[in-house]
Amino acid sequence: MIKKYRYWVNLFVIIFFGGLGLIVIFNFIVDPFQQYRKAFFYTFDTEKPRYLNAGLAKNYDYDSVLIGSSMVENFYAKDIEKYLGFKKVIKLATRGGTIYEEMKTLETAINNQNVKNVLFGLDIYAFSLIAQPVELNEKFPEYLYDDDISNDIIYLLNFSVLKNSIESLFKPYNKEKINENLNSLYSWQREYSSSFTLENYKLQLQSLYLISKNPISGKLFDLNSLKEKFDNVLLPIIKKNKDKNFYIFYPPYSVGQYKIMELSNYFENHLKFKKYIFNKLKKYKNIKIYDFQCVDKITHDLKNYKDLAHYSEDINLWMLKQISNNNYLVTSKNVDIFIKKLNEQTKKYDISGLLQNKN
Template sequence: MSKKHVIWVIIYLVLVLGSLLTVGGLTYKVDPFIHFHEPDTAHYFYKLENQRSLNYGIIEHFDYSGLITGTSMVENFKASEAEEAFGCKFIKVCSSGATFKESNEYLETALADNDDLRIIIRGLDMDMFFDDSERMREDLGEYPTYLYDDNDFNDVKYLFNGDVFFSYVYPMIKERSKDSFEPGITSFDDYSNWMGGWVFGKNVLYPDGVTVREATEGAGITEEEKNIILENITQNVTGIAEEYPDTTFYYFITPYSIQWWQNKRDYGYLNKQIEAEKLIIEEILKHKNIKLYSFNCLSDITTDLNNYKDSIHYGEWVNSMMIKYMSEDKCLLTYDNYESYLTEEKDLYYNYDYAQLNDQEDYENDRFMEVLFNEKINGVEPLHIDFNDTELVTIQNAEVVEDQYNGADGLLCTGCIGRPSESDISVSDYLRDTGYIGFKFSVDDIGEYKNLIFYGKKAADHGQLTVYIYDSNGNVMAERTETYPNLDNEWHQYLIDVSQLEGGATIIFNGGYIDNSGNADSQYVFSDITLY
């Protein structure tokens, strides 16, 4: 080889080595999967989303004394709500579709690493009661074992990983150059939360209606199934509690929907499921540091399809309720009540009138279920607006009409406000200072409530809804408007989020057109208005 070729080889090797050192050094410094050190939230933003790559780093490098783990059944838990309920710092390390073995491995690592870990919240998925104790979800992709084994040498798979560098490290560095950049990290309320974009309710679960079949109880569990269940539970659920007697384990049986139970009933698996659950309950109750909860007999949850996006996945409001109930020991299973619970559960799902699901309302706004749960969770009594309550409601240029949405009274708003079409005065200022076609009411502290729910429909011509929420100084805090071309003549449900508002508030509902150019015969109706 000539001297010139040797020089080129040396240059090439230097460039390769330099590139590797740069990639490895930056990956170590930024550490997007929190493998080597705590996240540098003073300089980068860590978007937590890759569960299998992140969870072990979170377990190792965060301070906490409470931990939430499990499958998609626990992904919508909010760590902040658990912290408020149980009085300690929580992390959330979930894995979609994880088996009992996989969830247990998170706990083994966390408890071995963190002597301060005192509370575990974990879901026990009913679909996994019959799993083999060694089952792993390899169908969901390759496990990045180099991120959580004890072999320091295979960390090169992370340090010099092109996908990690170009998909995570480089974008995190580049993001810092934006004027709007703010460093930080995804909260454990938002990490793994899947609520966005899903649709809930009867029309999703039963798009063609409910078909009622003859009930079939079917056979119970076999001796072989019994052995499989017990091995899975003792190895992956109760064994860890025996090993760490000073830690309290809050386990709950995941509350699937009535549709899931109907399938068990119709195809002869109901007895098998109930017997498996009985076996698991009896095994878990032997352990004093495990608290086991079940919400399966809360029929207002499991039979209301508005709580579910499919047969098993419930909305985050159910998670919020379960946190509160577990902290208060509601729905706790004990030696004294578990047999009556199982009897009630079997009776509920075997004898349920499934045909009535065809008549169940599918709420137009899926978040309405969250609104209804506010009273269960926070104990705040809803404020229902009575148009005839003159001490609360001030009506202007409108009249009360009977038998509107679901038979409730309504307020018929006719005409248009006197605001000139070319006026410099805003609609909100005009309604506040001059007049409106509708009604207004005030509350001393809107911070007690989470949502304002109401129903409305255009009755004629230019009728449309205009709703403003003002603070005590007359400033607009929230609003909801719909223009008449976008409205049909059917009832619609509307929701205004008021959860971030505080202090005294005045709310004006206007159903007239927003200036004097509208048709004088325009009409809009409000009905069934409630602050939750």
């Protein structure tokens, strides 16, 4: 009886661990997020950028990288190459990303390729307390961004990854599709094309307007916290990479977003933070900062937006053209002018008039 019991126990152990071993081998061979090699027999999926970005950063050839939140997703790699003169661009956007996630992605790219240029959309929301620390954000697989292969078992022995591996088998390799994926990676313009209406904008503005008086909003954008994240997360990357060209820009949220900032008591911190950033970076010759936030022909034209912050791909293209001509470049002479203009535009804007169809 004991021998028979041992037999079944041993058989169960063999089957169990054998099954786990097959999952590891299968995930390694298919490698749906290209952590070890480029996809060569399937067309990769783009639905999990935090997983995919690590693989793209490690295994693709490029000399320039696009970093940022959803504010940069509607750039096209070929447009960046055309207008900024970069040789080969890889898009590594992190939708809803924290500054830690964005810099970890950039660091991985720099460690794996000879990066010469960085185009970076500096989104204040990536620095705020809304952006959770990475240890509290299970969506970010930090272990994929390091060089420690011992923790890759989390990826290889992963049933979610297994699901993606199986699905990859039904997506035959299509070089044209892959090239298009890399060019437009994570772009959401087509998906939300019907959202670029004044009616939709006003609905979202009304919703945020109703909660803008919540005192917690201002605390989420504590100025000292913003500075701390800049000093300890972003600035070290810049200090280590003085041989690389950084093109940093402030995304042009709509005027309604700045008004919500004001009503929520963090607009002043936003302005002070921008001045702080400039003072910290002005000594670096390899850095250019572009400020599009006070360009009222963009920010006041509400048909450019699908919500209060996210603009259409036409604005992404417009920004590239401005950067290529050094328009809206922040200097010691105009930094206060840009900040003052944005402050005046925001304070003057009549949000209640818009909601009541007066303008």
